[in-house]
Amino acid sequence: MPELPEVETTRRGIEPHVRGQVIRRVIVRERRLRWPVPPELEQQLSGARILAVTRRGKYLIFTTKKIEMIVHLGMSGHLRFLCEADGAEKHDHIDWVMKEGIMRLTDPRRFGCVLLARQALKHPLIAELGPEPFSAEFDTDYLHASCRGRRVAIKQHIMNARIVVGVGNIYANEALHRAGIHPLRAAGRVSKQRLGVLVTQIRAVLDSAITEGGTTLRDFVRADGNPGYFRVSLQAYDREGLACVRCGGTIRRKVLGQRATYYCSNCQK
């Protein structure tokens, strides 16, 4: 499932199909997502025109005149736009039926969510998020200040959405590897200069992943339903026991905060 590049790839795939379109009706087959799908979803969105599809962190926001819809894809969710109706399969939970086709949410694990809000950016899940990684606000000074005195591992720090949004497990591993920073190092014990490198590498790895259409792991499917063929070259993630491409050392795997953590014990300090 989606990290930020996959969510952005989804947004870009969906948006040209749905922007300006009127939702004729909404079909909810399964309301038990991470939070229950609001009972008023169908009524609130039927007849509404989608004015914009934007993204904040890993949340997609669909704006209509009266209300906004928030969609998070969780671990296993994806959104597709189908030009023709076909039979819904087991985990196809929601359809938004429009004149030119159907937008469909599929999510086997049901960790995703679909919510409504007057103003999505003021919704409690979104209002407290940290800056976007590509924003001017997320710079060396900001990251340095946020790390000050913190004993939490730097990897967990950059995966904390209150610090910066959009850095999931894969890209946290990759950015730290590229920056030569050990993932278990205390956030407060990384020099400002190296945090500057980390800012650069977080942006670089996310940017190249977006350019390449999202990382394809097991089941990422782009908005057009095709698998993302453009697997970004991962240098640390899922490479336990293999040689480090930077120094020839061996990539190790450890569990940190219940997440698989890959690093080179030789060149990541």
Added chain:
DNA sequence: ATCGGGACCTGCTTGC
């Protein structure tokens, strides 16, 4: 205030 761990789910891979 910060943290670690559990919780929410299904499906695929691995190992006995």
Added chain:
DNA sequence: TGCAAGCAGGTCCCGA
């Protein structure tokens, strides 16, 4: 071959 355990891209919430 069959079955159970282990693992997966997220993140909220609770208790220490």
